[in-house]
Amino acid sequence: MSGTSIQPAGDLAVPAMGYGTFQLYGEDAYRGTRCALEVGYRHLDTAQGYDNEAEVGRALADSGVDREQVFITTKIKPSNAAASDVHASTRASLRELGIDRLDLLLLHWPAEDVAPLEETLEAMTELREAGLTRAIGVSNFPSAMLERAFALAPIVTDQVEHHPYLGVDAIRSVLTAHGGFVTAYSPLARGEVASDPVLVEIAAAHDATPAQVALRYLLDLPATVVIPKSADPERIESNLLALELDLTDADRERIAALERGRRFIDPEGAPDWD
Numbered sequence: 001m002s003g004t005s006i007q008p009a010g011d012l013a014v015p016a017m018g019y020g021t022f023q024l025y026g027e028d029a030y031r032g033t034r035c036a037l038e039v040g041y042r043h044l045d046t047a048q049g050y051d052n053e054a055e056v057g058r059a060l061a062d063s064g065v066d067r068e069q070v071f072i073t074t075k076i077k078p079s080n081a082a083a084s085d086v087h088a089s090t091r092a093s094l095r096e097l098g099i100d101r102l103d104l105l106l107l108h109w110p111a112e113d114v115a116p117l118e119e120t121l122e123a124m125t126e127l128r129e130a131g132l133t134r135a136i137g138v139s140n141f142p143s144a145m146l147e148r149a150f151a152l153a154p155i156v157t158d159q160v161e162h163h164p165y166l167g168v169d170a171i172r173s174v175l176t177a178h179g180g181f182v183t184a185y186s187p188l189a190r191g192e193v194a195s196d197p198v199l200v201e202i203a204a205a206h207d208a209t210p211a212q213v214a215l216r217y218l219l220d221l222p223a224t225v226v227i228p229k230s231a232d233p234e235r236i237e238s239n240l241l242a243l244e245l246d247l248t249d250a251d252r253e254r255i256a257a258l259e260r261g262r263r264f265i266d267p268e269g270a271p272d273w274d
């Protein structure tokens with residue numbers, strides 16, 4: 001099923017529905033990832049900062065799913081942004097995950113207090129050229145910083161918060177102009193979409209869930225992949241079924257009107273957003 005919806009970026013085929021693993025620890029991370037692979041996800045999203053790469057890797061190994069069928073992303077901690085740490089920490093991530101090559105390596109947050117962007121991206125490009133990752137990208141980069149990153153390195157995505165309450169038009173314009181794609185994190189607005197009256201109504205009309213409606217809405221936007229997280233086996237499976245939902249133009253217009261610049265992930269030191 002996951003093969004039915006792919007976001008192409010050059011020769012990189014990215015399954016449009018990924019499984020997010022933020023705040024899943026220990027056995028929860030293992031069980032969630034096992035479940036996701038069992039029901040058909042072929043794209044996993046982890047990070048050095050999530051403290052679960054080992055469990056995600058163990059779940060992949062135990063799942064029996066061919067490694068080559070799964071798109072695996074991890075992210076470099078901002079504190080590892082200096083070139084030598086980019087190299088060392090990526091090798092450590094590969095060991096934790098039990099794989100010899102990533103599909104996508106991201107810089108988790110802008111980190112110019114640690115190292116110049118040029119240095120970080122150059123080190124990431126070297127890792128790509130050495131075959132330790134198929135692609136590189138950034139996360140939490142506003143559009144002007146993203147333009148700078150594109151001028152410095154062959155990046156393919158910016159992983160940013162994006163859901164019906166938060167649009168990313170300026171970022172998407174930069175990405176599509178360079179042949180890249182948006183990776184939408186917190187696509188369920190951290191669970192809030194489930195009780196949104198408009199989404200609930202649209203879901204009822206399609207015999208779907210509000211989460212599926214939110215995910216389908218994002219997937220219908222240009223060059224967009226989504227990485228919802230759930231620890232619950234039923235929700236892990238039902239979220240994936242968003243790939244089978246069809247929304248009408250009228251549905252999409254109603255959902256677009258929910259945009260209100262609402263941001264859930266905005267830690268101290270975050271960049272000036274668009």
Ligand SMILES: NC(=O)c1ccc[n+]([C@@H]2O[C@H](COP(=O)([O-])OP(=O)(O)OC[C@H]3O[C@@H](n4cnc5c(N)ncnc54)[C@H](OP(=O)(O)O)[C@@H]3O)[C@@H](O)[C@H]2O)c1
Nearest residue numbers: 020021022185186187188189190191194211228229230231
């Ligand atoms: N790059 C970054 O800085 C960054 C930041 C944040 C997130 N991310 C990535 O994006 C992924 C997703 O974002 P997120 O975890 O922040 O939020 P999210 O996917 O928008 O929402 C997760 C929340 O929604 C609930 N949920 C899941 N499916 C549901 C459904 N069908 N109905 C109702 N509630 C549902 C989950 O609860 P249950 O678990 O109980 O189902 C959980 O509380 C992360 O796991 C991570 O991989 C990246």
